[in-house]
Amino acid sequence: MTEEEMRKRLAGLRIEHRDLDAAIAALTAANTQDQLQIARLKKRKLRLKDQISIIEDFLTPDIIA
Incomplete structure (x- = not known):
């Protein structure tokens, strides 16, 4: 899967995730x-949040200070 x-x-x-929150x-x-x-909706929302976090962590480079 490419970055795009x-x-x-x-x-x-x-x-x-936002739609589930509204629902x-x-x-x-x-x-x-x-x-x-x-x-069920809350559980689905939590799974989405986990997936979002995984992708964000992958896309955000580690910065060594």
């Missing part, structure tokens, strides 16, 4: 009783 592809993937993951907030605000759905 990784940056595009990173942008897509960030968008999906969780909407379900919570609607006082829905579907706690299982909210839990």
